[in-house]
Amino acid sequence: MPEIGQSQTRQSHLPVAIEPGQPLTALAPMQDVTDQPFMAVISDCGAPDYFFTEYFRVHIQSRPEKHILHAISENHTGRPVFAQMIGEDVFHLARTARELLEHPVAGIDLNMGCPAPKVYKKQCGGGLLRDIGKVDEVLAALRETVPGLFTVKMRIGFEDTENFEPILGLIDKHKIDLLSLHGRTVKEMYRGDVHYDFIKRAVEVVQCPVLANGNITSACKALRVLEETGAAGVMIGRHAIRNPWIFKQIRQALAGQPVSKISLHEVNQYVKRLYASVSKPYAPEIAQVNKMKKYLNFVGQGVDRDGKFLHEMRRAKSKAELFAICNRHMPEGEQHLFADEPYEGVVARPNCE
Numbered sequence: 001m002p003e004i005g006q007s008q009t010r011q012s013h014l015p016v017a018i019e020p021g022q023p024l025t026a027l028a029p030m031q032d033v034t035d036q037p038f039m040a041v042i043s044d045c046g047a048p049d050y051f052f053t054e055y056f057r058v059h060i061q062s063r064p065e066k067h068i069l070h071a072i073s074e075n076h077t078g079r080p081v082f083a084q085m086i087g088e089d090v091f092h093l094a095r096t097a098r099e100l101l102e103h104p105v106a107g108i109d110l111n112m113g114c115p116a117p118k119v120y121k122k123q124c125g126g127g128l129l130r131d132i133g134k135v136d137e138v139l140a141a142l143r144e145t146v147p148g149l150f151t152v153k154m155r156i157g158f159e160d161t162e163n164f165e166p167i168l169g170l171i172d173k174h175k176i177d178l179l180s181l182h183g184r185t186v187k188e189m190y191r192g193d194v195h196y197d198f199i200k201r202a203v204e205v206v207q208c209p210v211l212a213n214g215n216i217t218s219a220c221k222a223l224r225v226l227e228e229t230g231a232a233g234v235m236i237g238r239h240a241i242r243n244p245w246i247f248k249q250i251r252q253a254l255a256g257q258p259v260s261k262i263s264l265h266e267v268n269q270y271v272k273r274l275y276a277s278v279s280k281p282y283a284p285e286i287a288q289v290n291k292m293k294k295y296l297n298f299v300g301q302g303v304d305r306d307g308k309f310l311h312e313m314r315r316a317k318s319k320a321e322l323f324a325i326c327n328r329h330m331p332e333g334e335q336h337l338f339a340d341e342p343y344e345g346v347v348a349r350p351n352c353e
């Protein structure tokens with residue numbers, strides 16, 4: 001059982017964890033991934049404590065996107081969902097926050113980390129981290145607008161970490177309720193090691209609970225990161241697509257119980273369930289197959305060490321072909337186990353936020 005940071009004691013007004021007293025777990029927001037069907041599938045494997053929607057884009061003409069609202073209104077997982085926004089216009093951010101608060105959200109989350117150039121070229125997402133004055137203004141306006149939980153998800157800086165401590169000061173000044181911190185700069189995108197030392201620093205400095213985010217690949221790694229950073233919890237993105245049982249496994253590990261082994265057959269069933277859940281009734285089959293490849297890019301990191309499954313599935317042209325490849329690489333039998341950690345050198349295609 002790791003030493004849990006002091007911030008854990010300050011989470012009383014946040015929704016309670018599935019196992020009260022344990023560090024928190026959250027599914028990271030992921031555009032075009034963390035929609036309502038995906039959240040439902042994840043939840044059946046062992047829900048995280050918190051969900052976050054992909055970001056609602058905010059600008060002068062924006063209205064909250066219907067398909068993202070669906071993840072809130074049709075959330076039957078029993079776990080709270082925070083609505084994330086991205087934008088630079090203070091007036092419209094506040095307006096959108098008010099609109100989102102009419103829905104059953106656990107709170108409003110602000111994206112200050114997106115590294116997509118088309119986003120950060122404006123003063124949005126990770127671009128905000130370059131301008132302390134603007135962060136101050138946006139946080140002040142949203143804090144005033146949101147009577148309940150107002151949370152922030154950010155990176156440790158834009159190009160360097162010069163603004164890190166001043167922005168942590170603003171997190172405190174505006175009484176942010178929860179900080180999710182991806183331990184990389186915007187310019188680092190997803191490359192290289194995660195700077196867990198910066199997450200540790202944030203835990204020491206800010207009043208609110210901190211969720212450590214970035215490369216948390218397994219229950220074992222989650223416990224190591226909790227211990228190293230003292231964070232109040234972990235937020236997991238890509239590795240929950242690969243292994244949707246990760247949240248349940250973390251709870252088991254934290255309770256000192258044996259961590260469930262996952263068979264390749266269970267993974268095969270997960271893939272089929274995901275296919276059925278995320279299928280759009282009138283979408284062409286090939287569009288559905290291609291959509292599945294996005295998830296399977298991650299799943300494949302735990303299927304075989306030579307990356308043969310990934311190689312074959314990327315060439316599938318029909319549902320029957322895709323399922324045949326899954327059946328071949330993920331046969332029945334308890335002896336065929338899914339890897340706990342991604343196989344080294346088996347990489348998912350680079351992606352962007």
Ligand SMILES: Cc1cc2nc3c(=O)[nH]c(=O)nc-3n(C[C@H](O)[C@H](O)[C@H](O)COP(=O)(O)O)c2cc1C
Nearest residue numbers: 028029030031054055111182214215236237238353
């Ligand atoms: C496909 C994809 C889409 C993402 N979309 C968002 C998003 O909408 N909002 C956000 O704050 N972060 C987004 N992220 C970043 C993740 O929330 C997370 O910070 C990042 O993937 C690092 O965590 P991980 O190593 O556990 O994946 C996205 C990441 C991926 C891979």
